[in-house]
Amino acid sequence: MLAATPLSACADAPAMSARPGARAADPDLVPRATAGWSAWVASFKGRARSAGIRADVIDAAFRGAGFVPGVVARDRNQTEFRRSFEDYLNIVAPESKVEAGRAAFARQRRALAAIEARYGVPAEIVCAIWGVESNYGQRRGDIPTISAISTLAYDGRRGAFFESQLIAALRILQAGDVAPDRMVGSWAGAMGHTQFIPTSYLQSAVDFDGDGRRDIWGEDPTDALASAASYLAGAGWQRGATWAVEDPSGGLTPDAGGPSFRTGPNFRVIKRYNNSDSYALGVGHLADRIAGGGPLRASFGPDRFGMTKDQRQELQRRLTATGFDTDGTDGVIGPKSRAAIAAFQRSRGLPATGDPSLRLLAMF
Known part of the structure; x- marks a missing residue:
């Protein structure tokens, strides 16, 4: 992962992967080979070959790929509006997601225990990241990654960044971890159960189940969960240290009049996954609830409209x-x-x- 870049591509929002069937429902998410995009790709292919990507890998990756207008619309329509922490928590850690998380944890108990033993990251933290990023695998995204990232690289708003992600995606294909038609994810190029961007995948993804592929896309989430733990361990996770505790005299109060928190060293590590206080608090709180903890003790006051x-x-x-x-x-x-x-x-x-x-x- 690049030090200044969140692992998942949208730092201030919960997972925004396309829902299953989104492309069929939204024609703007269907790739189409436009003249401008095609010319850009023709130029990019030379740069990809210079970066060590084989011609056959490039050709296979771009076969059927195209410009995705809905991706540009989503990128340009990101606003400066930030949800309140109360709203964010209602989205990423409602009771329904806590219950689903406990069920998912039970299903993956053995794998999560083995992952915790190897990387030192608590199983409930890994499970919570899974829940926030893809709703425990239910919202992994179905937009072709090569089309999405090449669209954003061609569009140019963050062209250099997305071209680096495109090269990384081609390296993943060249390594044989996934076929081009299975490399799908969110509109911004985040992939799989734990929504890795390609550079973070290259840095931290692992083949935990030993089948020879680092598969974060398939129905079995084992490699993805282990890869999230691998990433957090590499980012400095401290065994036995806290992420945060609710504390009326804590130094972090996201919403005026709402709960306050005293953060620990692992809070900063979770923020390496997504550089947002709300994200780290949401993951940590969901993890505590999955592990059997209760709701926050402090209540939230009225919002800016005077409503509870x-x-x-x-x-x-x-x-x-x-x-x-x-x-x-x-x-x-x-x-x-x-x-x-x-x-x-x-x-x-x-x-x-x-x-x-x-x-x-x-x-x-």
């Missing part, structure tokens, strides 16, 4: 019951909830701000 989580959930329930579907009642006011609020506001002749409020709740 219970009030936001009640607003979502009432909107959905009235025909304005919020696509869930998790208390997170995301795009679907904002669209439902705006539609309700228009139906009442109000300015369509999409903002929740206690006044809006009282209208039902």
Whole structure:
């Protein structure tokens, strides 16, 4: 992994891999060979050969590949908006994910124990990363990695970075760890159960099950889980040290008025996987819950709209019951909830701000 780069490609968000079937549902995620992309690829192939990639590997990798317009749209539409820690935690560590994590941990208990014995990273931390990155393997992504990364390299916003990832992806193919048609992942090129970008894969991926391939893409998550532990161990994980503990006098308070934490040395190691305080806290808290721990002791206060989580959930329930579907009642006011609020506001002749409020709740 490059020192300044998160292992998974989107540092401030939970795993954003495409859901199964996303390409079929969204034509903008289907690769297409445009003139500009094809010209760029023709030029890139010479640079790839100079970097030691065999011509047959390059040809196989780009056979059927193309420009993916939806990838560019997602890259350009990343905003500066940052979720509150409460919202982030509601997304990455809700009760449903805790329960699923305990079940996944039980299924992989033997492999996780062996991985912990070798690398010193607690099994629950590895399992939590798996949960945050791909929902325990359910959201590994299905966008062809060569198409996604070459699109971003050609687009040019971070051209040098993505060209280095493209070279790394070709090295993975050249090593025979995966076939080109199985190398799929998120729109930003993060792959497999634990969402490795190609350079991080080359640095830290391991063949833990001994089948001769470092397979992070298949149904068996063993190599991916071991690779995540390998990465954290290489980043300086300290056996027996803490990641963080909830402490009213702790030095880290992500949300004003919310829980505070006293962080330990392994907190910084988790941030090497994804350079975000919320990410490290989310992984650590989910790991504690998977291991049998309880919810955070401190409560979160009202949000910037003056609403608590219970009030936001009640607003979502009432909107959905009235025909304005919020696509869930998790208390997170995301795009679907904002669209439902705006539609309700228009139906009442109000300015369509999409903002929740206690006044809006009282209208039902």
